[in-house]
Amino acid sequence: MLTIENLEVAYFNAIQVLKGLTLSVDDSEVVALLGANGAGKTTLLKAVSGLLPLENGAIGEGRIRFQDQLINKTPPHELARAGLLHVREGRRIFTEMSVEENLISATYALTGRDAQPDFEAVYNYFPQLKDRARQTAGLLSGGELQMLAIGRALIGQPRLILLDEPSLGLAPKIVDEIFDIIARINQEQNVSILLVEQNANAAFRIAHRGYILEGGKVVLEGSVADLRRNPDIQTFYLGLGDQEDKKSFRDVKHYKRRKRWLA
Amino acid sequence: MGQFVQYLINGVISGGILALIALGIVSVFKATKVVNFAHGHLILFGAYFYFTFAVMLPEAAFMPDWVRSWEPEWLVAYRADAPSFSPKAAIASWISDVPRILLGLAGALAANALLALLIERLVMRPLLGQSTFAMILSTVGLIWVLEGSAGLIWTAEAEQVPSLGPNFPIRFELFGANLFLFSGSLFNLLIALALFAALMLVLRYTRSGVAIRATAEDQSTAYAMGINVPRVFSSAWLIASTTGAVAGAILATRTGLSPAIGLFGLSVLAVVLMGGLDSFAGVLLASMLIGVLQAMTQWKLGGEYAEIVPYVAVLIVILIRPHGFLGQEEIERI
Numbered sequence: 001m002l003t004i005e006n007l008e009v010a011y012f013n014a015i016q017v018l019k020g021l022t023l024s025v026d027d028s029e030v031v032a033l034l035g036a037n038g039a040g041k042t043t044l045l046k047a048v049s050g051l052l053p054l055e056n057g058a059i060g061e062g063r064i065r066f067q068d069q070l071i072n073k074t075p076p077h078e079l080a081r082a083g084l085l086h087v088r089e090g091r092r093i094f095t096e097m098s099v100e101e102n103l104i105s106a107t108y109a110l111t112g113r114d115a116q117p118d119f120e121a122v123y124n125y126f127p128q129l130k131d132r133a134r135q136t137a138g139l140l141s142g143g144e145l146q147m148l149a150i151g152r153a154l155i156g157q158p159r160l161i162l163l164d165e166p167s168l169g170l171a172p173k174i175v176d177e178i179f180d181i182i183a184r185i186n187q188e189q190n191v192s193i194l195l196v197e198q199n200a201n202a203a204f205r206i207a208h209r210g211y212i213l214e215g216g217k218v219v220l221e222g223s224v225a226d227l228r229r230n231p232d233i234q235t236f237y238l239g240l241g242d243q244e245d246k247k248s249f250r251d252v253k254h255y256k257r258r259k260r261w262l263a
Numbered sequence: 264m265g266q267f268v269q270y271l272i273n274g275v276i277s278g279g280i281l282a283l284i285a286l287g288i289v290s291v292f293k294a295t296k297v298v299n300f301a302h303g304h305l306i307l308f309g310a311y312f313y314f315t316f317a318v319m320l321p322e323a324a325f326m327p328d329w330v331r332s333w334e335p336e337w338l339v340a341y342r343a344d345a346p347s348f349s350p351k352a353a354i355a356s357w358i359s360d361v362p363r364i365l366l367g368l369a370g371a372l373a374a375n376a377l378l379a380l381l382i383e384r385l386v387m388r389p390l391l392g393q394s395t396f397a398m399i400l401s402t403v404g405l406i407w408v409l410e411g412s413a414g415l416i417w418t419a420e421a422e423q424v425p426s427l428g429p430n431f432p433i434r435f436e437l438f439g440a441n442l443f444l445f446s447g448s449l450f451n452l453l454i455a456l457a458l459f460a461a462l463m464l465v466l467r468y469t470r471s472g473v474a475i476r477a478t479a480e481d482q483s484t485a486y487a488m489g490i491n492v493p494r495v496f497s498s499a500w501l502i503a504s505t506t507g508a509v510a511g512a513i514l515a516t517r518t519g520l521s522p523a524i525g526l527f528g529l530s531v532l533a534v535v536l537m538g539g540l541d542s543f544a545g546v547l548l549a550s551m552l553i554g555v556l557q558a559m560t561q562w563k564l565g566g567e568y569a570e571i572v573p574y575v576a577v578l579i580v581i582l583i584r585p586h587g588f589l590g591q592e593e594i595e596r597i
Contacts, residue, residue, distance in 0.1 A: 054392045054483050080489030092484040094477050096591065104470060105477040109489030156489060 001025050001160055001192045002048065007062035009040070009047050011055070017043045019216040020062070025160065030186050030193045032203035032224070034237055035213030041196040042089055044213070045162045049086035050076035067159065080109040083159035089168065091149040095138030099129055102137050102148055109156030122151040125181050143174040154185065160192045167199040175199065179206050200237035204228060265440020270558040276448045278554025283455035283510045284531040285538065285546040286462060287503030292540050293479040294499035297387070297398045303528020304409035305379065305504055309511025310524050311417045312374040314424050317367025330366060333359045353431035353446070360425045367425070371508040379504030383497050391493070410525055426516045427451060451513045458506055463543050475499070479541070537577040539590025548588055553577070
């Protein structure tokens, strides 16, 4: 579905963010991408969806392929029309338009395809949106905004969704609810999902595989089951801590805190 | 009271033209976040193009006579018994002008559209992704490019161009005063309002309108959702240049052709700021207010004040409401 080989990305031709990143997403697979702030997760998604040139970023080396097509230089609207949809960090809802109009604006992703927009399907996944169809989108709650953002992507009948931090700023209960729906979408619509998250627990609940990104490179990858067993992941992403010593994190010596994959 | 109504009518008529000019500035701003300082000079070109296609071209040797002056037999018969300066005579002379008016409008719309596409492609598009400030300043530079080239291409000044509609005085009595207006001005007002209403309806109720509003709110997200953002940009410039061509033709029929049209268009920017850069309704309101205020000042204080008072009003409004009457601050969720 999506393969990325040795991707290098720099902003303003000076600030290198991705340094030879390799990653792949298979058909109908949910892949989690974890990493600290500044690791390059959002940059990676922007590189894939073609938004980098708008922010003075550029792909140097490397190849991005979507359904076996090289898409390094494809403009964003053509990617959306080919079924690659990007749900951006912070939802980026059109706040001055109604919920319904937000969904209508998403129908442009179907241009050139022999398909009709299916608003009912979106409302089936997110019944709250139907009740608020005529409301100004800017007045929705955080959870509803995220639902609308995912709903907009669904209208485009995606093959691959890039989901950037859907849990951002949401209560744990809402996060669970939304991630359940993401898992359902993955199974029922046969869509691949590349999920960028800080909330590793939530991401691992629905993902099949995962990558850990650090300093613009993949430092660890594997099935979710493997990743869960990794002691570093447990310490730094799942908040389980070393089981043998129950000391406060503050007391651990700096060199012990250092992640093993950097050693 | 009768006098008041007379000046109210004059004000609304000039307000309609202000609104038509403001329309172009707002559509470019809404779609691209660029304040187009050169819009007045786009209008200037529209006026000169109208002159070229409605006056110069029909008089060229290779054009058939009926384009210059269409005189079918029924029209000659209709005109025969009409006293001069009667509505009937005015309508007859308008009908014989219709071919060159249509040629003028079609030519002005097409030529201005082409000009705007060139500007968008050669000046604006390469600046995509840079700060909008760079684009705004380049429109300021365009003012002199356009003004200079207009001076090189056309030397005509204060030329007569055919009015868009039949032009005869309408007289009627109200509150014991004799009022009058020209049917041509009324026709211009109707054209301006019709164009304004059409655009607002398209934006509000059509799918393309949704695409334009989405782009206005968040370019990169609209782009990532499958909307062809560069095309939305060029359509905004197309809307501005074609409505600007109509405005230019109207201004040329009212005040004659001169480079001053460009400056007049530039001054409409103040009206746009008063209404709110991104609000069509606010700008319509502001145009009407300024038009009426200008007419009233002319009535009570005389012509020289009429140039100043409306702009003082604009200043006061902007001091109190920096976003203009209906300009939108971002909706904040409480």
